[in-house]
Amino acid sequence: MTDLSLFSTEQIAALLAALPDPAFILTRSGRYAAIFGGTDSRYYHDGSGLVGKSIGDVLNADKAAWFGQQIAAALTADRLHVVEYALHRNDIKGMEDGEGPDETIWFEGRVQALGYPVQGEDAVLWVASNITASKKLETLLRTQSETDSLTSLANRRKLMAALTEHYDLYARYKTPTSVLIFDIDNFKNINDVYGHLAGDKAIIATAEVCRDELRITDFPARLGGDEFVILMPHTSCEHALPIAERLRQRIADHLRALGTLGDGATISGGLSEMEPDDRSYEDVLKRADDALYRAKHDGRNRIVHHC
């Protein structure tokens, strides 16, 4: 333990004032009893004007209520209470009309109950650290890890997560959910004859048609290579079939219109829907894949369904 008698009161006050992150003393009722530090001007404005105000004077009702809950939680926790939160100018009273930064600022709050009353109330020490940069990086990395770089569609990893989620919804609510798997016919040949770049363009064009043609609730993903999967929530196989057929025609039209693939190219697809006996999404994916195999076997440029 540091021997505080080594420092004068003025030195301790100066030391607290020099803390890079702001440290708020907040009472149970949400009053800013004191503020120390916050000298890192890259991240913080001078907060001294807050002293004596209440959270409800500064923040809009929802956000103020959330802060009140966190103070209460820290006071009962009996240990450090750590929270992450975002502040946007819409959260701050009087800043709604274009004032303040556009971007959301993220903070980590480390909230510790004080063992003594402040101005007659229980109180906490709330240290706020600006974590916006790491939050942005985290979001970017997550997006990259879930996105196919060539088409910007969801990648296999994201698709599997979506299939798991929708299988769970199906298992609970029995909402019809269809899965289409398709690939471009003779794609290897396209690469060999027209070049890898033309092949890439065909994959990108196929993804664009998926984005344009499907409902916002449908979930197109690139499984890998020239293979795509469309997850169609709230859609029975019967209703998914005309959608799949339309997609097949539009993709063929688009690939022909590219003009870089000779006569263009077609797709083959297999369609199925989740069934009561399925044990996981893998069962419906397997049926759709088997149907795709039959579509190839039967001559390509068609959708085969297992409805």
Ligand SMILES: Nc1nc2c(ncn2[C@@H]2O[C@H](COP(=O)(O)OP(=O)(O)OP(=O)(O)O)[C@@H](O)[C@H]2O)c(=O)[nH]1
């Ligand atoms: N241009 C390009 N080609 C790729 C990419 N990923 C995989 N491929 C190629 O896509 C081809 C996939 O061929 P397959 O799906 O096995 O077979 P196919 O020729 O389409 O034949 P069918 O599916 O039976 O009609 C392979 O030659 C891969 O090398 C990519 O990102 N870009």
